Amino acid sequence: MHYQPTVLITDDDHNILAAFEDFFRRENCSVIGVTSAEEALHKLESHHVDLLVTDVRLKLQSGVTLLLHAKAILPKLPVIVVTGYPDLITETDAKMYGANYFFLKPLELDKLREAVRTCLHMNGKS
Amino acid sequence: MKKPTVLVVDDDPKILFAFREVLRKDGYKTVLARDGQEALKKISAEHPGLVFMDITMPKVDGLEVLKQMKTQDERMPVVIITGYGTMQTAIKAIQLGAFEYLTKPLDVGKIRAVTREALASTRRTSPTAGRHGQYHGDMADRYELIGRSAPMQEVYKLIGSISTTPNHTSILILGESGTGKELVARAIHNAGPNAHKPFVPIDCTALPEPLLESELFGHEKGAFTGAGERKLGKFEIAQEGTIFLDEIGNLSPHLQQKLLRVLQEREFERLGGNTAIRVGARFVCATNHDIELEMKNGNFREDLFFRLKVVTVNLPPLRERNDDSSHLANYFLMKYNRQLKKSVTGFSDEAMAFLRTYPYPGNVRELENLIERAVMLTKGDVILPDALREPVLDTSVRSPSLPILSEDFAKSRIKLLQMFERQFVSELLRKYHGNVTAAAKGSRMTRQNFQRLMSKHDIKAKSFRD
Ligand SMILES: Nc1ncnc2c1ncn2[C@@H]1O[C@H](COP(=O)(O)OP(=O)(O)O)[C@@H](O)[C@H]1O
Ligand SMILES: [Mg+2]
Numbered sequence: 001m002h003y004q005p006t007v008l009i010t011d012d013d014h015n016i017l018a019a020f021e022d023f024f025r026r027e028n029c030s031v032i033g034v035t036s037a038e039e040a041l042h043k044l045e046s047h048h049v050d051l052l053v054t055d056v057r058l059k060l061q062s063g064v065t066l067l068l069h070a071k072a073i074l075p076k077l078p079v080i081v082v083t084g085y086p087d088l089i090t091e092t093d094a095k096m097y098g099a100n101y102f103f104l105k106p107l108e109l110d111k112l113r114e115a116v117r118t119c120l121h122m123n124g125k126s
Numbered sequence: 127m128k129k130p131t132v133l134v135v136d137d138d139p140k141i142l143f144a145f146r147e148v149l150r151k152d153g154y155k156t157v158l159a160r161d162g163q164e165a166l167k168k169i170s171a172e173h174p175g176l177v178f179m180d181i182t183m184p185k186v187d188g189l190e191v192l193k194q195m196k197t198q199d200e201r202m203p204v205v206i207i208t209g210y211g212t213m214q215t216a217i218k219a220i221q222l223g224a225f226e227y228l229t230k231p232l233d234v235g236k237i238r239a240v241t242r243e244a245l246a247s248t249r250r251t252s253p254t255a256g257r258h259g260q261y262h263g264d265m266a267d268r269y270e271l272i273g274r275s276a277p278m279q280e281v282y283k284l285i286g287s288i289s290t291t292p293n294h295t296s297i298l299i300l301g302e303s304g305t306g307k308e309l310v311a312r313a314i315h316n317a318g319p320n321a322h323k324p325f326v327p328i329d330c331t332a333l334p335e336p337l338l339e340s341e342l343f344g345h346e347k348g349a350f351t352g353a354g355e356r357k358l359g360k361f362e363i364a365q366e367g368t369i370f371l372d373e374i375g376n377l378s379p380h381l382q383q384k385l386l387r388v389l390q391e392r393e394f395e396r397l398g399g400n401t402a403i404r405v406g407a408r409f410v411c412a413t414n415h416d417i418e419l420e421m422k423n424g425n426f427r428e429d430l431f432f433r434l435k436v437v438t439v440n441l442p443p444l445r446e447r448n449d450d451s452s453h454l455a456n457y458f459l460m461k462y463n464r465q466l467k468k469s470v471t472g473f474s475d476e477a478m479a480f481l482r483t484y485p486y487p488g489n490v491r492e493l494e495n496l497i498e499r500a501v502m503l504t505k506g507d508v509i510l511p512d513a514l515r516e517p518v519l520d521t522s523v524r525s526p527s528l529p530i531l532s533e534d535f536a537k538s539r540i541k542l543l544q545m546f547e548r549q550f551v552s553e554l555l556r557k558y559h560g561n562v563t564a565a566a567k568g569s570r571m572t573r574q575n576f577q578r579l580m581s582k583h584d585i586k587a588k589s590f591r592d
Binding site for chain 2: 056071074088
């Protein structure tokens with residue numbers, strides 16, 4: 001059977017979350033969508049996840065807290081950080097905190113698709 | 127498919143045996159080592175896919191071994207096990223690149239889950255964002271956070287990750303009053319590479335706006351009436367250290383706007399001056415959760431809020447980590463024995479049961495005050511319930527008003543309800559000496575419902591049995 005990778009998406013905007021979910025289903029991924037960093041951490045502890053996609057700007061704990069936490073428990077988990085607020089965090093910072101890719105909203109889907117494939121590829125192989 | 131080899135390092139043969147049994151059932155080959163030197167040898171000989179290692183071992187310290195393992199093979203996951211779970215070891219283990227940090231007692235399910243996770247992780251190859259922090263913990267002992275509960279372990283791990291971020295990463299600490307926000311700020315400071323630089327705490331409620339402004343920004347000679355000499359502000363005094371802004375929710379709109387600019391530009395001018403001065407310090411701010419409400423009501427700038435909380439630490443209230451209250455109580459007992467030159471040795475069982483179940487609306491600060499007072503009052507060897515209960519009961523008799531924990535009605539109601547449930551269940555169990563059936567009957571609840579409340583609040587009947 002073909003392996004279906006699991007993507008955990010964190011965005012507190014339900015519309016964006018839904019759009020993400022569609023996108024990843026078309027990429028043949030199984031999707032877990034959550035709206036807060038707390039829920040995301042909970043899922044990371046209870047589910048196997050192949051890729052984490054998170055917005056920076058979330059209620060209470062931010063996406064960066066989630067990223068730092070995720071990298072502390074799963075150092076090799078690929079993470080894609082997305083933000084609509086370039087002045088909150090730069091690409092350099094995001095990468096230093098351990099993000100593999102950094103994208104600004106509105107998203108360029110081709111670039112996102114390419115990044116996702118690279119992340120999931122390095123996840124499965126070697 | 128051949129399953130990978132797992133190395134287990136512990137000086138306790140019982141633990142080694144237990145691991146071997148669990149892992150063998152799952153089909154892994156296990157290699158065992160009794161100390162760090164043996165472990166390093168076995169790594170070169172057997173190339174295990176995963177290591178479980180106890181941190182307290184004779185000869186070489188586990189953290190030192192971890193460091194050496196990581197220089198040999200950076201990608202090999204090492205899971206650190208500890209019997210104590212102190213703040214410093216957790217922070218340091220994560221900084222040194224431990225995959226996970228587990229506290230004893232270990233359960234089989236957890237071992238299995240971590241094994242799976244860790245082995246899955248090495249199949250991935252990504253450029254590791256190496257964490258090359260260094261724990262400068264020696265000077266930190268005075269500010270050690272006490273508590274081994276699961277939520278506090280998460281806080282320690284997060285402090286470990288945060289301490290390696292650069293100073294321009296701001297941090298927001300959220301938690302009710304008395305949960306230890308300032309201690310966490312100090313821990314972040316002490317764990318980072320700039321621990322030897324100043325830690326500068328400022329309470330935003332302590333001064334009226336104009337004074338606070340000149341405290342923070344400093345002023346040039348003659349900037350305003352009364353400004354005699356040039357004065358350096360806290361932003362400058364902190365150098366590359368840490369500025370801790372407590373109660374940030376109380377900052378005036380004017381200062382909110384100025385602070386936002388400082389965070390964006392990383393520079394500022396002294397009052398009455400026009401030379402831009404670089405800010406090298408890290409900003410750590412603290413507030414209770416109500417800052418969100420303040421934002422909704424238009425009293426706190428949204429853009430500042432989101433900039434401050436790029437990294438957030440949530441400190442759970444003490445009543446949600448009841449296991450910690452006994453550790454904290456013993457810690458404060460020692461502290462006040464020393465300070466008050468007393469030699470109280472401990473708590474009676476009943477006093478401890480009370481401490482473990484009291485809901486602490488004032489969190490750790492309240493517990494600390496309670497113990498200080500009890501140590502003062504106690505003439506004998508052990509602290510009895512009376513020495514603790516009196517101030518608590520007193521306040522509830524004198525002021526029938528309930529503690530309002532949040533302005534948000536719904537939140538407040540939930541919190542008070544939880545406090546009530548917890549106290550109610552504990553009181554009844556105390557009365558019926560831990561007999562659940564009798565307590566349920568006394569409360570005219572079904573046994574199931576009563577037990578549901580007990581497990582919801584993690585209340586154990588046995589702590590009430592004599
Ligand atoms: N985990 C802890 N371990 C030891 N002492 C603590 C802990 N948490 C809080 N305290 C003590 O409780 C008091 C209140 O802590 P503080 O950091 O000022 O809380 P907050 O800033 O959240 O109001 C201080 O005396 C502090 O030393
Ligand atoms: Mg405080």
